[in-house]
Amino acid sequence: MTRIIECVPNFSEGRDLTTLQTLVDLASSIAGVALLDWSADESHNRSVFTLAGDPEAVVTAAFDLCQQASRLIDLNQHQGEHPRMGATDVIPLIPVRDVSIDECVAMSKALAKRIADELEIPVFLYESSATSPGRRNLADIRRGQFEGLAEKLTDATWTPDYGGPKPHPTAGVTAVGARGPLIAFNVNLDTDRLDVAKAIARAVRGSSGGFAACKAMAVTLDQGLVQVSMNMVDYVKTPLYRVFETIRFEAARWGVRILSSEVVGLCPSQALVDSASYYLQIADFDFHRQVLEQHFI
Amino acid sequence: MTRIIECVPNFSEGRDLTTLQTLVDLASSIAGVALLDWSADESHNRSVFTLAGDPEAVVTAAFDLCQQASRLIDLNQHQGEHPRMGATDVIPLIPVRDVSIDECVAMSKALAKRIADELEIPVFLYESSATSPGRRNLADIRRGQFEGLAEKLTDATWTPDYGGPKPHPTAGVTAVGARGPLIAFNVNLDTDRLDVAKAIARAVRGSSGGFAACKAMAVTLDQGLVQVSMNMVDYVKTPLYRVFETIRFEAARWGVRILSSEVVGLCPSQALVDSASYYLQIADFDFHRQVLEQHFI
Numbered sequence: 001m002t003r004i005i006e007c008v009p010n011f012s013e014g015r016d017l018t019t020l021q022t023l024v025d026l027a028s029s030i031a032g033v034a035l036l037d038w039s040a041d042e043s044h045n046r047s048v049f050t051l052a053g054d055p056e057a058v059v060t061a062a063f064d065l066c067q068q069a070s071r072l073i074d075l076n077q078h079q080g081e082h083p084r085m086g087a088t089d090v091i092p093l094i095p096v097r098d099v100s101i102d103e104c105v106a107m108s109k110a111l112a113k114r115i116a117d118e119l120e121i122p123v124f125l126y127e128s129s130a131t132s133p134g135r136r137n138l139a140d141i142r143r144g145q146f147e148g149l150a151e152k153l154t155d156a157t158w159t160p161d162y163g164g165p166k167p168h169p170t171a172g173v174t175a176v177g178a179r180g181p182l183i184a185f186n187v188n189l190d191t192d193r194l195d196v197a198k199a200i201a202r203a204v205r206g207s208s209g210g211f212a213a214c215k216a217m218a219v220t221l222d223q224g225l226v227q228v229s230m231n232m233v234d235y236v237k238t239p240l241y242r243v244f245e246t247i248r249f250e251a252a253r254w255g256v257r258i259l260s261s262e263v264v265g266l267c268p269s270q271a272l273v274d275s276a277s278y279y280l281q282i283a284d285f286d287f288h289r290q291v292l293e294q295h296f297i
Numbered sequence: 298m299t300r301i302i303e304c305v306p307n308f309s310e311g312r313d314l315t316t317l318q319t320l321v322d323l324a325s326s327i328a329g330v331a332l333l334d335w336s337a338d339e340s341h342n343r344s345v346f347t348l349a350g351d352p353e354a355v356v357t358a359a360f361d362l363c364q365q366a367s368r369l370i371d372l373n374q375h376q377g378e379h380p381r382m383g384a385t386d387v388i389p390l391i392p393v394r395d396v397s398i399d400e401c402v403a404m405s406k407a408l409a410k411r412i413a414d415e416l417e418i419p420v421f422l423y424e425s426s427a428t429s430p431g432r433r434n435l436a437d438i439r440r441g442q443f444e445g446l447a448e449k450l451t452d453a454t455w456t457p458d459y460g461g462p463k464p465h466p467t468a469g470v471t472a473v474g475a476r477g478p479l480i481a482f483n484v485n486l487d488t489d490r491l492d493v494a495k496a497i498a499r500a501v502r503g504s505s506g507g508f509a510a511c512k513a514m515a516v517t518l519d520q521g522l523v524q525v526s527m528n529m530v531d532y533v534k535t536p537l538y539r540v541f542e543t544i545r546f547e548a549a550r551w552g553v554r555i556l557s558s559e560v561v562g563l564c565p566s567q568a569l570v571d572s573a574s575y576y577l578q579i580a581d582f583d584f585h586r587q588v589l590e591q592h593f594i
Contacts, residue, residue: 004593036592052592096589181589244577260580266589269566272573279576280541280569283557292393292478292563295333295349296301296594 002297004096005104006036006052006181006266007062010089011069012078014040014047019072023049026068032057037265045080046089050266055099059111062091063118070119070171075146085142085149086121086172093178096268097297104178105129112176116163122153122173123162129177131161138175146172183232183271184264185240187247188225190257194218197226200250204228204243211246213238225259235271241278269293299594301393302401303333303349303478303563304359307386308366309375311337311344316369320346323365329354334562342377343386347563352396356408359388360415367416367468372443382439382446383418383469390475393565394594401475402426409473413460419450419470420459426474428458435472443469480529480568481561482537484544485522487554491515494523497547501525501540508543510535522556532568538575566590 013019020040027035032054040047049065051058066088073087091111093104105128112123130136134157144152149167152158159165160173167173189197197218202208205216213234219227228247232240248258270287277285288294310316317337324332329351337344346362348355363385370384388408390401402425409420427433431454441449446464449455456462457470464470486494494515499505502513510531516524525544529537545555567584574582585591 002593006589034592036589037586052589097593240573240577258578260578263579263582263587265587266592267587269570269588269590272570272577272588273566275577276537276569276573280537280572281555281557283559285560289334290560290562290564291566291569292303292333292349293566293590293594295331296299296394297590 003055003098004052004297005055005058005099005107006050006094006096007058007091008048008050008094009062009065009091011047011049011065011073012045012075012080012084012087012089013069013073014042014045014080020047022072023047023065023068026065027051027061030057030061030064033061039265041082043080044082045078046082046084052096055103055107059093059107062093062111063114066091066115066121066174067119070121070168074170075172076170078146083139083142083145084172085146086168086174087170088121088174089142090126090138090175091177092127093176094181095178096181101128101178101180108176108178112162115174115176116160119168119171120163121168121171122160122164122166124173124175125161126175126177127179135161141175149173180234181268183235183240183267185230185232185243185261186264187228187230187244187261188221188259189227189251190259191226191254192220192224193254193256194220194226196251196254196256197228200247201228203250204230204246211238211243214243232271235268235274239274239278240271241275244275300352300395301349301594302352302355302396302404303347303391303393304355304388305345305347305391306359306362306388308344308346308362308370309342309372309377309381309384309386310366310370311339311342311377317344319369320344320362320365323362324348324358327354327358327361330358336562338379340377341379342375343379343381349393352400352404356390356404359390359408360411363388363412363418363471364416367418367465371467372469373467375443380436380439380442381469382443383465383471384467385418385471386439387423387435387472388474389424390473391478392475393478398425398475398477405473405475409459412471412473413457416465416468417460418465418468419457419461419463421470421472422458423472423474424476438472446470477531478565480532480537480564482527482529482540482558483561484525484527484541484558485518485556486524486548487556488523488551489517489521490551490553491517491523493548493551493553494525497544498525500547501527501543508535508540511540529568532565532571536571536575537568538572541572
C-alpha cells in the first residue's frame with residue numbers, strides 16, 4: 001500500500017503571474033509529488049495549491065515552496081480581501097492513505113522547525129498540531145494580520161512555536177499543522193435574501209449551535225442569489241447529506257428552495273459514497289471492501 | 298497510470314470445499330492479480346470469483362483457473378438450482394482503469410481461442426464480444442444447459458465461436474466476453490406480497506419496458522419480506538438513484554415502503570458518487586478531477 005498525504009499550502013499572491021508560474025513550476029518538478037490542482041483568486045490576492053504523494057516528498061515540496069514564496073512575496077506590498085499573515089500563509093498536512101493524523105502531526109513539527117531554522121520565518125502550529133486549545137483555530141492565529149504581527153508576538157500568549165520572537169520582515173509568519181480532509185461545500189438558494197442565508201449558516205455551523213464539524217458563512221452571488229458557503233471539516237462525524245437536508249428544512253421556513261450545490265476542489269470519495277448510502281438506504285455498506293477502486297490505491 | 302481490468306469467472310462448484318480451496322489458492326498465487334472477493338452458493342452449486350489487476354496477468358489467471366476447473370469439475374455429476382453449461386460457466390472481462398472495452402473484447406477473443414485450442418473446450422463469445430446479436434445475452438447461450446449441449450451445437454445457429462463442434466465431455470462449453478461493470482443492487486420492501494415485488498420488477502427492468510440497463514426479478518426473503526433483485530448493467534446510462542426513486546413511487550401505489558437496499562459485492566465508486574450528486578444537487582461535479590482517490594489509482 002502506497003502511503004499518501006495531501007498538502008494544501010496557501011500563498012499570499014493571486015495576481016502576479018510570473019510569481020505564480022515559478023511556484024507552479026517548482027511544485028510540478030518534485031519527484032514523488034503530484035500537483036493535483038491550483039487556483040489563484042485576484043480579489044483575495046491569494047493562491048491555493050493541492051499537492052499529494054509520498055509523505056516525505058510532499059513535506060520537502062512544502063518547504064521548497066515556502067522558501068521560494070519567501071523570496072518572491074513581500075507582505076509589506078500586499079493588498080487583498082482575504083486575511084493573511086505570511087508569504088506562505090498556511091501549510092496543512094492531511095493524511096490520505098496508510099498514514100495517521102499523529103504521523104502528520106510529527107511531520108508538521110519537523111517542517112515547522114526547518115522553516116524557522118533555515119528560513120527564519122516564525123511558525124505557529126495549528127489544528128491537530130496545536131500546542132494549546134487557543135491555537136487550534138487558524139482565524140485566531142491570523143487575527144491582526146501581517147501588520148499587527150510585531151506587536152502580537154510580544155504578547156506571551158502568542159510566542160511562536162518555532163522561531164521568533166520577531167516576524168520575518170517580508171514573509172511574516174506561517175501556520176503549519178495536521179488536519180483531516182476538508183470539503184468546500186456550497187449550497188445555492190433560490191432567493192436574493194442574504195438574511196435568509198445568514199440565518200441558515202447560523203443554524204448549521206458548529207460555532208453557533210449547529211453541526212460540530214461544519215463551518216458556514218453567507219455569501220451573495222453575482223447572479224442575484226445567495227449561498228451558504230461551508231467547510232466540512234470532518235465528513236465522517238458530520239456527513240454532507242445531514243447538513244444538506246437541514247439547509248432544506250430551514251430554508252422551507254421562508255418558502256425558499258435549494259437551487260443547487262457545489263463541491264469546490266477535491267473531495268474524498270467516501271464523503272459522497274456515505275451520502276449515497278443514506279439516500280439509497282443501503283444497509284451495511286463496507287466502503288473499504290465494496291468500493292472497487294479502494295483495492296487499487 | 299496502472300492499467301486494470303476485472304474478471305469475474307463463475308465456476309459450477311459451490312459445495313466441494315477441496316475443489317474451491319484449490320481454485321482459491323490458484324487465484325491467490327498469480328503475480329499482478331488480486332483475488333478481491335469470492336463466494337460459493339451451496340444451493341446453486343456455483344462459485345463466483347472477483348479478480349483484478351494487470352490485464353495480461355488477469356487473462357492468464359482466468360485461463361489457469363479455467364484449466365484447473367476443467368480437471369476438477371465433471372458436469373455429468375453436477376446438480377444445482379442455477380442454470381449452467383460449463384465447469385467454468387462464464388468469464389467476463391471488465392475494463393476498470395485506462396483500458397477500453399474494445400481492448401477487453403480483443404483480450405476475450407485471445408482467451409477464448411486459447412481455451413478452445415489448449416483445453417478443447419468450445420467457447421461462445423457473449424456481451425460486447427458477441428459475434429451476432431443473438432449471442433449477446435448469456436441466458437440465450439445457456440438455454441438447454443449442459444445436458445442439451447450436444448444437440449444444441451449441431452444447430453448451425455449455435456456453432457461455437459472457437460472450438461467444437463462437440464462440447465467437452467466433462468467441462469461442457471464456456472462463455473467469454475467483455476462487458477461493463479455490473480452492480481448487484483437489491484431493494485427490500487416492507488411487505489410479504491411477492492405480487493407487488495413482481496409488478497415493480499416488471500416496471501423497472503428493460504426487458505418489460507423499464508430502464509434499458511436494468512435487469513430485475515422478484516424474490517421472497519426469509520424474513521417475510523420481498524425484494525426487487527437487480528443487476529445494473531450500465532450505471533452511467535441507468536443510474537442507481539433513478540431506479541431507486543422509481544421503485545419508491547411504484548411501491549407507493551400499494552401503500553408499500555422501501556425498507557432498505559443492499560449492494561452485493563464490489564461497486565465502482567462512480568455509481569454511488571453519481572447518486573450522491575443527484576440527491577445533493579451538486580452542479581457540474583467532475584468525477585475524475587474532483588474525487589481525490591482518482592488521482593492515485
